[in-house]
Amino acid sequence: xxxxxxxxxxxxxxxxxxxxxxxxxxxxxxxxxxxxxxxxxxxxxxxxxxxxxxxxxxxxxxxx
Numbered sequence: 014x015x016x017x018x019x020x021x022x023x024x025x026x027x028x029x030x031x032x033x034x035x036x037x038x039x040x041x042x043x044x045x046x047x048x049x050x051x052x053x054x055x056x057x058x059x060x061x062x063x064x065x066x067x068x069x070x071x072x073x074x075x076x077x
Contacts, residue, residue, distance in 0.1 A: 036057045
């Protein structure tokens with residue numbers, strides 16, 4: 014069974030494609046229907062996006 018996506022995984026994201034590959038719902042096959050699975054995936058992506066924003070605010074990159 015795949016590991017659940019966590020906020021700490023945001024450190025592994027460098028591009029938008031990384032987000033698509035990283036987000037995994039270990040219970041996707043157990044969901045009542047495909048719309049609930051899509052909704053869960055969307056929530057995982059939103060959680061990671063919020064974590065990326067939080068990380069950027071706490072540790073902004075130096076410009077130059």
